[in-house]
Amino acid sequence: MTAAALRSARRSVPGVFVALALTLVVGWLVVAIDGGQLFNQSTTVSLLHVAAGLGLVAVGQTLVVLGGSLDLSVAYVVSLSTLVAAETMNGRDGALLPGIGLALAVSAAIGLFNGLLVTRLRINAFIATLGVGLLLKGYLDNGYDGPAGSTSPALVQTLGYQRVGPVPVSFLLLIAVTGACWFVLSRTRFGHHLVAVGGDPQVARLSGVRNDRVLVTAHVICALCAGLAGIYLASRLGSGAPRVGTEGLYDLESIAAVVIGGTALAGGRGGVIGTVGGVLLLASIDAIFNQLEVDAFFKQVIRGAVIIVAVAVYARRTLRKAAW
Amino acid sequence: MVDRRPASLLALRGISKSFLGTRVLDGVDLDVAPGEVHAVVGENGAGKSTLMKVVSGGYAPDEGSVEFAGRRCVFAGPRDAQRAGIGIIHQEFNLLPERTVAENVFLGHEPLRRGLVDRRQMRARTERLLASVGERALPVDTPVGRLGVAQQQVVEIVKALALDARLLIMDEPTAALADHEVELLYRLVRRLQDQGIGLLYVSHRLTEVFDLSSRITVVKDGRRVDTLRTADTAAEELVRLMVGREMSTLYPDRAGAGDGAVRLAVRGGGNRKLRDVDLQLRAGEVLGVGGLQGSGRSALARALFGAVPFTTGEVTLDGVPVRLRSPRSATRAGIAYVTEDRKGEGIVARQSVLDNALLAVRAVAANRSGRPAGTARAAGVARGGRAARVRELLAAVDVRAAGEDQEIRFLSGGNQQKVVLARWLAVDPVVLLFDEPTRGIDVGARSAIHHLVRRLARDGAAVLMISSDLPELIGMSDRMIVMRDGRVAGELPAGATEPDVLALAVGTGRETPA
Numbered sequence: 135m136t137a138a139a140l141r142s143a144r145r146s147v148p149g150v151f152v153a154l155a156l157t158l159v160v161g162w163l164v165v166a167i168d169g170g171q172l173f174n175q176s177t178t179v180s181l182l183h184v185a186a187g188l189g190l191v192a193v194g195q196t197l198v199v200l201g202g203s204l205d206l207s208v209a210y211v212v213s214l215s216t217l218v219a220a221e222t223m224n225g226r227d228g229a230l231l232p233g234i235g236l237a238l239a240v241s242a243a244i245g246l247f248n249g250l251l252v253t254r255l256r257i258n259a260f261i262a263t264l265g266v267g268l269l270l271k272g273y274l275d276n277g278y279d280g281p282a283g284s285t286s287p288a289l290v291q292t293l294g295y296q297r298v299g300p301v302p303v304s305f306l307l308l309i310a311v312t313g314a315c316w317f318v319l320s321r322t323r324f325g326h327h328l329v330a331v332g333g334d335p336q337v338a339r340l341s342g343v344r345n346d347r348v349l350v351t352a353h354v355i356c357a358l359c360a361g362l363a364g365i366y367l368a369s370r371l372g373s374g375a376p377r378v379g380t381e382g383l384y385d386l387e388s389i390a391a392v393v394i395g396g397t398a399l400a401g402g403r404g405g406v407i408g409t410v411g412g413v414l415l416l417a418s419i420d421a422i423f424n425q426l427e428v429d430a431f432f433k434q435v436i437r438g439a440v441i442i443v444a445v446a447v448y449a450r451r452t453l454r455k456a457a458w
Numbered sequence: 459m460v461d462r463r464p465a466s467l468l469a470l471r472g473i474s475k476s477f478l479g480t481r482v483l484d485g486v487d488l489d490v491a492p493g494e495v496h497a498v499v500g501e502n503g504a505g506k507s508t509l510m511k512v513v514s515g516g517y518a519p520d521e522g523s524v525e526f527a528g529r530r531c532v533f534a535g536p537r538d539a540q541r542a543g544i545g546i547i548h549q550e551f552n553l554l555p556e557r558t559v560a561e562n563v564f565l566g567h568e569p570l571r572r573g574l575v576d577r578r579q580m581r582a583r584t585e586r587l588l589a590s591v592g593e594r595a596l597p598v599d600t601p602v603g604r605l606g607v608a609q610q611q612v613v614e615i616v617k618a619l620a621l622d623a624r625l626l627i628m629d630e631p632t633a634a635l636a637d638h639e640v641e642l643l644y645r646l647v648r649r650l651q652d653q654g655i656g657l658l659y660v661s662h663r664l665t666e667v668f669d670l671s672s673r674i675t676v677v678k679d680g681r682r683v684d685t686l687r688t689a690d691t692a693a694e695e696l697v698r699l700m701v702g703r704e705m706s707t708l709y710p711d712r713a714g715a716g717d718g719a720v721r722l723a724v725r726g727g728g729n730r731k732l733r734d735v736d737l738q739l740r741a742g743e744v745l746g747v748g749g750l751q752g753s754g755r756s757a758l759a760r761a762l763f764g765a766v767p768f769t770t771g772e773v774t775l776d777g778v779p780v781r782l783r784s785p786r787s788a789t790r791a792g793i794a795y796v797t798e799d800r801k802g803e804g805i806v807a808r809q810s811v812l813d814n815a816l817l818a819v820r821a822v823a824a825n826r827s828g829r830p831a832g833t834a835r836a837a838g839v840a841r842g843g844r845a846a847r848v849r850e851l852l853a854a855v856d857v858r859a860a861g862e863d864q865e866i867r868f869l870s871g872g873n874q875q876k877v878v879l880a881r882w883l884a885v886d887p888v889v890l891l892f893d894e895p896t897r898g899i900d901v902g903a904r905s906a907i908h909h910l911v912r913r914l915a916r917d918g919a920a921v922l923m924i925s926s927d928l929p930e931l932i933g934m935s936d937r938m939i940v941m942r943d944g945r946v947a948g949e950l951p952a953g954a955t956e957p958d959v960l961a962l963a964v965g966t967g968r969e970t971p972a
Contacts, residue, residue: 321574330565333554340552341617342537342566403556 149447150395150411157415161422170425177421178300183370185417186304187363189410191384192391193312194359196409197352199392200319202332202401203252203259205353208360208388210270211241212379215364217274220283220374227288234289237368238361244270245357249350267385278376285368294369304366308410311359315406328352332401360384390437391416394444415440466525467492467656468544468625473512473522482508484680485522490625490656495647497659497671497688500700501900505680506660510627513658514546515539527624545618546627549898551610553617555603560584562602563617587616591649607751608639615646619655626650627658630898632666636751637926637963644669662900663927664693676700700901708905709933710912712952718742719776721920722762722793722889727771731757732944735771739889744911744921746935748928748959754944755924756798759891762922763795764788775889789822794882798894798924800871804878807867811859814866814877815848819884844884851880855910872903879910890914892923896930908934928956 158172165172191208198205215237223233244266251262285294296303319325327348330338339345360379367378379385389399394412397404419440423433468490475483483505490496500506511517513524515533524531526542533539536546553562560580569579584598593612596605602613611631618626628647632640647670650657661667667674668688676683676699683699718741727735732754739745749755760766762773764782773780775791782788785795797803805814852862855876859869866874875895882890892911896904911934915921925931931938938950940962948962 321577323568323570323575326561326565326568326575329557330554333556334552337552337554338565340536342540402554 150408150415150444153444154411154415154418157418157422161418161425165422165425168426172422172425175300177425179297179302181417181421182300182302182305184420185410185413186302186308187367187370187382188384188387188391188416189305189308189413190311190363190366191360192388192395192409192413193308193315193406194356195388196392196395196397196404196406197315197319197328198259198349198356199389199397199399200332200401200404201328201349201352202335203349203352204263204389205245205248205356205360206260206263206385207244207248207267207270208356209379209383209385210267210274211244211357211360212364212367212382212384213274213376214244214270214379215241215361216368216371216378217278217282217374217376219365219368220285220372223284223286223289225284225286227286230286230289233286234365237365238358241357241361241364242354245354246350248357249353252353253346253349271380274376278374281371281373281375283368283374285372285374289365289369290372292369293366294372304369307362307366311362312406312410315355319405324348324351329402332398332403334402387416390441393448394441396448398448412444466490467494467527468513468658469523469525470509470513471523471525473509473519473524475508475512475517475520482680483512483519486677486680486682488675488682488685490658492624492654492656493651494673495651495657495659495671497661497667497674498677499661499664499667499674499696500677500683501902504677504700504900506677507629508680509677510546510629510658510660513539513625514544514627540621540623543622543624544627545621545623545625547611547614547618547629547631549630551614553602553610553613556601558599558601559588559596559605559613560598562613563587563620565617567621583620584616587619588612590619590653591616591646593646606639608635608642611635611643612646615650623655625656625658627660629660630662631659632661632663637960638750640666662898664696665929667696668693697901709930710909712744712912712936718918718920721776723774724762724768725772725774727761727768727773728944729757729761729766729769731766732761732768735761735768735946737939737946739920739922741888741918741920742915743936744915744923744934746931746938747922747924747941748931748938749941749947749963751926753941753963755941756893757944758941759795759893759922759924762788762889762891763793765795786822789818789885789887792886792888793891794818794885794887794889795891796875796878796882796893796895798897800874800878800898805866805874808865810863811852811857811866811869811877812845812848812862815852815880815884816844818881819844819848822885848880848884851883852877855880855883856906870900870903872899872907875899875903875907876910879907883914887919889920890922892921894925895923896925896927904930928959931959932956 162172191212195205195208218240219233219237222236223229248263248266251257251266252259293304293307298306319329327338327343330341330343331345331348335345363384368374371378391412392409393399394415395404395408397408416437419437423436466489470486470488473483473486474481486509498506498509508517512519515536515538518532526544531542533542563584564580568575569583570576571579581598588594588596591612596609596612602610605613615626631643635643647657659667659671671688673685674688674691674696675685676696678700720738721741722739724735724737735758747755747758757766761768762782764784764787767783773782780791782791782793806817849862857873857876857880859873866877869877895911896907899907911921911923923934932954936952938954938959940947940950940959942963942965947965950958
């Protein structure tokens with residue numbers, strides 16, 4: 135029983151946490167030699183804030199990737215969600231819940247649309263979600279030149295800036311969402327079926343799984359997570375921001391975090407806990423280079439290298455398994 | 459209890475099915491009693507798989523009735539048939555390698571407790587099902603991908619049982635199994651019989667059909683030719699019914715083969731899977747390679763083809779040392795390899811017959827025949843010549859396709875294999891390596907492939923042929939070597955018997971299969 139649990143833990147929590155620990159140790163040393171301190175209050179807090187935003191998007195992304203799909207529209211969903219939330223609230227605490235509700239509803243509708251394009255019209259997920267993303271971009275570019283609306287002050291004070299010790303409330307939200315997704319994946323039929331659909335759609339279908347329904351649900355959850363990230367960003371910025379999603383590179387970074395976290399891009403293997411590890415790894419690298427005041431372009435180079443190395447390591451592992 | 463069981467579990471009456479005006483099934487009757495193994499045999503294209511799809515809900519019959527457990531059934535789809543108690547085990551496994559045994563067994567109908575998947579119950583029920591077929595040792599928490607092929611098949615069967623299947627359709631269940639694993643399957647089939655489960659057993663391997671079934675239905679051109687009691691039937695009669703002609707000389711003559719010069723020689727060859735392999739292959743002979751799956755048979759062929767090269771030892775071709783470090787270098791040296799995994803490694807499914815046949819010659823041939831690169835125009839002429847040559851070869855091996863532009867995936871296994879063969883003949887090989895050349899190929903096409911192999915040897919090629927099918931191995935080979943644990947366990951002359959081969963393969967003095 136315990137052995138089995140251990141085995142399954144090792145299966146779902148990949149080497150990304152080892153890489154994370156190594157990065158933090160090395161980073162701490164390098165920063166210390168440089169005369170700084172990696173883990174002071176402000177750097178830790180900002181690291182966790184960065185992780186919370188990307189993490190919410192990436193956890194949702196994990197579900198669609200596990201199902202063998204992909205969502206490239208998340209960055210625009212994030213932007214749209216900040217605007218819907220901030221404009222609905224318009225600075226009033228009384229409109230807090232309608233604002234959140236409406237932002238999530240709009241996100242869910244986009245997810246539903248994505249899912250239907252992918253399943254009913256059989257459009258490749260890459261193209262379908264890219265197209266939806268461009269539609270949203272057109273709307274955002276046309277309607278907004280800059281920040282709009284105003285987030286309810288209560289939300290700004292709580293989700294935006296409140297902390298428990300060094301841990302922001304938003305990071306606790308990420309932990310809660312991750313836990314919920316983990317639970318859904320391991321304990322519900324939907325979760326089991328989603329992994330099956332990603333692993334082999336044919337096998338899933340012949341086993342009585344309703345593939346389309348499962349994939350659509352995954353797309354809705356993914357968009358909801360992106361919407362939630364938008365609400366969080368609105369609480370940080372105090373207003374809606376039409377380009378925050380694309381400037382944060384939430385589409386590609388979320389997929390990178392998923393892959394670094396050990397989820398197979400083709401689907402069928404992986405999990406949300408690894409993704410959080412991937413998010414923390416990317417955020418830590420950010421924090422370390424910020425401390426060292428490294429050039430921003432060089433930072434991008436390093437992130438690119440990390441992603442390539444991670445994927446190469448996983449590819450080698452699969453290769454060894456499949457060697458003939 | 460026993461007398462209240464219906465006489466037949468499954469009764470098909472007058473099943474007909476047409477596709478685009480072509481009658482694929484024509485008035486087929488079939489009965490399966492509880493606890494009976496009923497074999498269905500026939501050549502590829504005879505209508506077996508269509509019939510199985512009618513039973514398992516994949517197709518609705520145009521005419522006729524399906525009666526299951528005393529009730530007339532019209533299945534809307536595979537799910538419907540599953541729920542009624544009909545399970546089908548396909549040739550290719552329907553399992554998820556990344557998921558555990560229990561997760562696979564209950565995929566699509568996971569047990570719930572308070573709306574959540576009840577893992578404990580799932581594991582316990584999987585264990586119980588495994589125990590019911592005598593597999594207590596199989597760990598239910600292991601990802602299926604880590605299991606051997608035979609164990610995966612057990613999982614597949616248990617998956618069907620988890621749906622309370624009372625009729626199991628097995629489509630070529632032993633195609634992927636090694637000889638000793640087939641024994642396990644036999645045991646499993648008998649246990650299923652004891653539980654009163656009826657089995658429809660589709661197989662090309664007549665040995666199994668005779669070992670397991672109580673009745674055999676022969677299908678040919680969509681019609682039921684006859685249903686025979688296995689006990690009263692001789693193998694020759696069955697083959698005659700299947701192909702509609704006597705197959706007196708099942709294997710082609712070996713005419714004075716084996717006196718040629720040594721073409722290919724290996725001394726002390728070894729790699730991760732092979733040790734101390736010494737081997738001589740002569741022009742004009744068919745050297746059979748026997749052994750259990752995993753004994754190093756395929757590893758030997760792959761080493762000779764440079765796919766997983768030898769790391770030690772020496773290989774000479776016509777007395778000249780060669781280094782076979784990649785399939786490309788082996789092909790250039792004149793070695794061709796027909797893989798056992800036709801779907802995965804043999805064909806490019808969505809390319810045309812012609813493109814498939816041109817694959818090797820396009821990749822390497824120009825250099826091998828010593829033509830200088832030459833001008834662009836010369837290259838164009840060579841290209842045109844190539845296609846003409848390949849067309850001749852396709853005709854010579856008698857590929858039956860709608861045309862050379864037809865995608866190869868629509869061809870039967872036998873015709874696909876012929877295209878693969880034509881591809882290699884186009885590079886004028888001097889050594890041909892065949893790995894299970896007739897796996898999953900029907901009786902008629904098998905014989906055609908056998909004759910092609912023999913003709914190549916007669917024309918001076920040195921042929922190495924791996925086969926798990928002992929009658930085939932013995933019938934085709936001029937000489938045999940048997941592999942065991944990555945070594946050559948021994949060599950046998952043409953007259954050797956099945957027990958001789960098995961004794962070497964298993965490594966005991968004498969061991970005959972049950």
